[in-house]
Amino acid sequence: MSIANTPSSNDFDRLSTQLARFEALFEAVPLAIAVFDDDLQLIRANDRYRDLTSLAPTQSFARPIYDAFPNALADLTEQIDAVVGGTAASSTLRLPFRHPNGSRVVEARFQRMDAGFGVGGILFIGADVTEREELREDLARSIAQLATIFDVIPESVRVFDAAGLITRSNSQAQRDHAENPPRSLTDLWRQDHPRAVTGASLFMHEHPTARALRGESVRGQTLAVRRGDGTPAVVEVNSNPLRDAEGRIRGAVSVERDVTERARLASELEEQVRRSAVLFERVSTEAERLERMVAARTQEVLELQEARARERRLAAVGQLAAGVMHDVNNALNPIMAAAHLLDLNADNPDAVRDYAARIARAAETGAATAERVGRFIRQDPLVGDREETVDLVVVVNEVVAMTRPLWAERARGGVVHLERADEDSVLARGIVGEVREAMLNLIQNALDAMPGGGTLSIITSVCGDEACIEVRDTGAGMTAEVRDRAFEPFFTTKGTRGTGLGLSEVYGIMKRHRGRAEIDSSPGEGTSVRLAFPLAMELESFVPLAPSARVSRRILLVEDNLDGREFMRELLVTEGHIVDCAPTARDALAYLSNGTSAPPYDLLLTDIGLPDGSGWDLVAEVRTHWPGMRIGVVTGWEGRSGGTATADFVLRKPVRTKELLDQISLGD
Numbered sequence: 001m002s003i004a005n006t007p008s009s010n011d012f013d014r015l016s017t018q019l020a021r022f023e024a025l026f027e028a029v030p031l032a033i034a035v036f037d038d039d040l041q042l043i044r045a046n047d048r049y050r051d052l053t054s055l056a057p058t059q060s061f062a063r064p065i066y067d068a069f070p071n072a073l074a075d076l077t078e079q080i081d082a083v084v085g086g087t088a089a090s091s092t093l094r095l096p097f098r099h100p101n102g103s104r105v106v107e108a109r110f111q112r113m114d115a116g117f118g119v120g121g122i123l124f125i126g127a128d129v130t131e132r133e134e135l136r137e138d139l140a141r142s143i144a145q146l147a148t149i150f151d152v153i154p155e156s157v158r159v160f161d162a163a164g165l166i167t168r169s170n171s172q173a174q175r176d177h178a179e180n181p182p183r184s185l186t187d188l189w190r191q192d193h194p195r196a197v198t199g200a201s202l203f204m205h206e207h208p209t210a211r212a213l214r215g216e217s218v219r220g221q222t223l224a225v226r227r228g229d230g231t232p233a234v235v236e237v238n239s240n241p242l243r244d245a246e247g248r249i250r251g252a253v254s255v256e257r258d259v260t261e262r263a264r265l266a267s268e269l270e271e272q273v274r275r276s277a278v279l280f281e282r283v284s285t286e287a288e289r290l291e292r293m294v295a296a297r298t299q300e301v302l303e304l305q306e307a308r309a310r311e312r313r314l315a316a317v318g319q320l321a322a323g324v325m326h327d328v329n330n331a332l333n334p335i336m337a338a339a340h341l342l343d344l345n346a347d348n349p350d351a352v353r354d355y356a357a358r359i360a361r362a363a364e365t366g367a368a369t370a371e372r373v374g375r376f377i378r379q380d381p382l383v384g385d386r387e388e389t390v391d392l393v394v395v396v397n398e399v400v401a402m403t404r405p406l407w408a409e410r411a412r413g414g415v416v417h418l419e420r421a422d423e424d425s426v427l428a429r430g431i432v433g434e435v436r437e438a439m440l441n442l443i444q445n446a447l448d449a450m451p452g453g454g455t456l457s458i459i460t461s462v463c464g465d466e467a468c469i470e471v472r473d474t475g476a477g478m479t480a481e482v483r484d485r486a487f488e489p490f491f492t493t494k495g496t497r498g499t500g501l502g503l504s505e506v507y508g509i510m511k512r513h514r515g516r517a518e519i520d521s522s523p524g525e526g527t528s529v530r531l532a533f534p535l536a537m538e539l540e541s542f543v544p545l546a547p548s549a550r551v552s553r554r555i556l557l558v559e560d561n562l563d564g565r566e567f568m569r570e571l572l573v574t575e576g577h578i579v580d581c582a583p584t585a586r587d588a589l590a591y592l593s594n595g596t597s598a599p600p601y602d603l604l605l606t607d608i609g610l611p612d613g614s615g616w617d618l619v620a621e622v623r624t625h626w627p628g629m630r631i632g633v634v635t636g637w638e639g640r641s642g643g644t645a646t647a648d649f650v651l652r653k654p655v656r657t658k659e660l661l662d663q664i665s666l667g668d
Contacts (some may be wrong), residue, residue: 002198005016012291012565013117015311021235026044026046027047028044029048030048030127031048031125031126031127032046032048032049032051032052032053032106032108032124032125032126032127032128033045033048033049033061033123033124033125033126034046034049034068034123034124035121035122035123036065036068036121036122036123036124037120037121038120038121038380038471040064040065040066040080040084040122040301040463041062041063041064041065042060042061042062042063042064042065042123043061043062043067043121045060046129048126049124049126051130052095052097052099052126052520053068053069053070053071053072053105054070054071054099054100055068055070055509056569061149062286065080065122065124066080067618068124069097070543071097071098071099072095072096072097072098073095073096073098073103074095074096075098076095077469079093079110080110081443083110083111083112083122084112084122086112088427090197090317090445091109092107092108092109092130092334093107093108093109093110094106094107094108095126095550099470100132103130104128104130105128105129105130105133106126106127106128106129106130107129108124108125108126108127109125109126110123110124111122111123111124111125113587121203134534135349138349138353139352142342142352142353142356143346145356145359146339146342146356146359148567149335149339149359150168150170150339150565151170151171153170153172153255154172155172155255156169156170156172156173156235156255156256156257156258157170157172157173157178157255157256158170158173158188158209158252158253158254159242159251159252159253160184160185160209160213160251160252160253160254161250161251162213162250162251163184164184164185164186164209164210164213164429165180165183165184165185166183166184166185166187166188166385167251168294171180173256174366176227177191177227179229181360185204185209185213186204187209188209189202189204190209191226192225192226192227192229193226194207194223194224194225195223195224195225196223197224197541198224199224200294202223208221208223208238208239209237209239209252209254209258210253211239212239212240212241212252212254213241213249213252214241214252215241215248215249216239216241217237217240217241218237218238218239218240219237220236220237220238221236221237221238222234222235222236222237222263223237224258224605226488232260233258233260234258234259234260234262234263235256235257235258235260235541236256236257237255237257238252238254238255238257239252239253239255239284240252240253240344244344245344246309250310265614276304280298290344291379299484320350325602333566335359337359339359342356342359344502344659354401362627367381374498387429387430387431388429388430388432389427389428389429389436389536390427390430390431390432390533391425391427391430391538392426392427392428392435392467392469392533393422393423393424393425393426393460395432395435395436395439396420396422396439396458396460396469398436399436400418400443400458401438401440401441402440403440403443403444403447407447413454413624414450414451414453414454416447416453416454416455416456417453417454417455417456418455418456418457418458418564419455419457419458420457420458420459421457421458421459421461422458422459422460422461423460423461424447425460426460426461426462426467426468426469427467427535427537428467428513428515428534428535428536428537429533429534430513430533431513433524434509434513435509435533437505437509438505438506438509438510438531438540439469439591441503441506442471442506442529442531443456443471443503444502445502445503445529446471446472446473446527447473448471449475449476449526449527450473450474450475454473454474454475455472455474456471456472456473457470457471457472457473458470460598461474462534462535464480464535464537465534466515466533466534466535466537467498467532467533467534467535468530468531468532468533468633469530469531470528470529470530470531471528471529472526472527472528472529473526473581474526475527476523476524476526477521477522477523477524477525477526477527477528478519478522478582483519485508486503486519487503487504487505487506487517487519489504492506500514503517503519506529506531508572510532510533513533513534513535515531515532515533515534516530516531516532517530517531517532518528518530518532524601529626530573541542544614552576552577552578553577553578553579553602553664554577554600554601554602554603555572555577555579555580555586555601555602555604555664556579556580556582556591556592556600556601556603556604556605557569557572557579557580557581557602557605557606558581558583558584558585558587558588558604558605558606558607558610558615558618559581559583559606559607559634560583560584560607560609560610561607562583565594565608567579567581568605568634569581570662571657571660575661575664577664580601583594583611584610584611584612585610585612585613585615585617585618585654586612588606588618589618589621590602592604592622592625592626597610599626599628599629601629602627602629602630603621603630603631603645603664604619604629604630604631604632605634605664606616606618606619606631606632606633606634607631607634607635607644608633608635609631609635609636614647615633615635616633619631619646620646623646629647630666631646631647631648632647632648632649632650632651632663632664633647633649633650633651634651634652634653634654634655634660635650635651635652635653636652648663649663651663
């Protein structure tokens, strides 16, 4: 070797520096990397590879490639052989790994290194994608839940993009145009031929959705339309623009409610009034025929009185329906707002979980409304076994979070400042859905009282032996006369914008909870509403209960609704139970007939309204043949008198998951 070819000290220094850089890069790469030589022996690996395979540094040298992944939950022999033999190009594999911190999912690749540069062997590169897969599953689950809620809304709901194309519609909207589903606002306008109630045609740009796409909020516009099969209908349309974070219009959402029957009844009433007026005029002007018409007129008067009595009864029913609508709309408003925000924040998992929780709480409030109506029909009091310990501070926080997106609209653009004064925990006894509904009414009333904005103050405290909530606003206040009638049903100062049921509902809820509702208000000084509940003892309410063991049961589920049946089955199977499903009583008896004299199932879980009969008849027949079988009833209807005697338990829809699972876990 000549002196000219001998490496100098500078060359060694430069090589050492490059090697150190390579080492740093090798360890800094956020991938698991392992290098195998031509003999398929492990010659180099970084810390991420050792963490993934749980191999110590002394175990990760000179290790054969087939033994280099001891905790992989898949056989890699075939993939390694294909890369070594050059019979297949390297491709990305998705591999599960067992890891001390839990199972991991890795996207991996075996790559044959180029021997033309003096380097041979196999290169393994792996990227941990566990977190990404978990986030993807969580997002898919949240979107599925939101889609379910969207689909069960009884009105027709359509979502449009900024160009007027329909991007989504629920089941009711699809049924309205089953033969020729519209793809855009233009298609919808052409198919429906919308007209105003006066009969005037509605131009395309006058359609509520077109106005919403221009930034307007359209509420309660009544239109006469023609469905795809030519059937005329009358609909009430609400449309609202969809805006992004910068306030730009990205689309619109329209909700159509079929009010054909209501319009028909109104038209008939007008016709009856017109006929009565004509008859009255004829009687007044034809005196010579008075004697002959006395008998007929007397009968007509009696019929008119009966009609007016019917009208009064219908008005009373309408007022009751308005009250239910008022409470249901209170629950739907946060759901619609949270659904809109969920759409805007779909790529934010924390926001998705938060808005999904808000939707669940609002749905619970709606369920409490339905349960309260059922108790009213049955004249049931609030009984102790339905109560639970309620933290009023938590309820206030939930209702504030539910209603916050609607504050600007309620206050008509004004700024509402929130002031809070809370103790750490204020405990009361009651039904959390009804307490939440009372707070929802008070906050919305306070916002309505401050159309130009103001200050909303909420105070929770313990006052002697009472748990108290006080809601204050800086609105116009009340006169003494209005204050004295504030809790009176159907009394309102809001005109057509109000039903007069909000504060009366609050008063009824407090009476059922053995509490008090008080109002302090003067003109120009705002209003303060104070709710006082019986105080709950913390030690009595928060003693932890030992969790009941979940035992796998054989369950026969009888439910005619496909979605309800599938979701219930998924829930029970997830809990480890073996489930057979039947949509009718006949199918259920066919399953049961396959058994012997012993009960073929541990539990029969059935709905009441079945296509081929009553669920109570099925319960009675099963109890006759298999008296030892445990039987549960899940229904959205009221239980019949004496009907629960043959069932071990009855749960009302919507069913709380914990109540159902606890009932299933009882008995042997």
